[in-house]
Amino acid sequence: MTSHVSGARSGAAVRSTERTGLGSGWLVFAGVLMIFGGLMMLLQGIAAIAHDDVFVTTRNYVYEFDLTAWGWVHLVMGVFITLAGAALFQGATWARVVGVVLTGLAMLANFLWIPYAPFWAIVLIALNAFVIWALCTAPSPEER
Structure with missing residues (x-):
């Protein structure tokens, strides 16, 4: 009898997981890391925009841009990565593809x-x- 009750609970948990679209601990892991990583990029962008003198600039760097421009790039990417990470918790399928693309661009940036x-x-x-x-x-x- 107790095994029947525990089986009912696990069945409800499976239905709950299907309804939210999370279904995997890896998606939760990726969503949390995307939110935190996006917020870190956002804060990094704000620091670069507000106080250019916080960062040490190097001379003769091949990819040299204005530090304020880099700040805006990090700020915008941080916002989009945070939003895509939050969309993973809503079960949005598109958020996985967008997450891979955005985090790949964030790695490059x-x-x-x-x-x-x-x-x-x-x-x-x-x-x-790790997010990718x-x-x-x-x-x-389909695999669940």
Whole structure:
């Protein structure tokens, strides 16, 4: 009798998971990392826009842009990555594809950002690599 009750609970949990569209711990992992990573990029962008003198600029850098321009790039990408991460919690299928594309672009932007904040940029590159991995390995709705 107790096994029947526990089976009913797990069935309700499966139906609840299907209804929300999460279905996998990897999607939750990716969503949380996207939200935190997006917020970190957003704050990094605000710092670059508000106080250019916070960051050390290097001379003779191949991808040299104005630091304020980099700030706007990080700010906009941070907003979009945070929103896409939140959309994963709503079960939006498009959020997986958008998440992979945006985090790939964020990896590129952070690679180009390395001369300004090396440790921070490398941390965000690694975080974005984990997000892409989690989004790509999570089972699709058809597999659940």
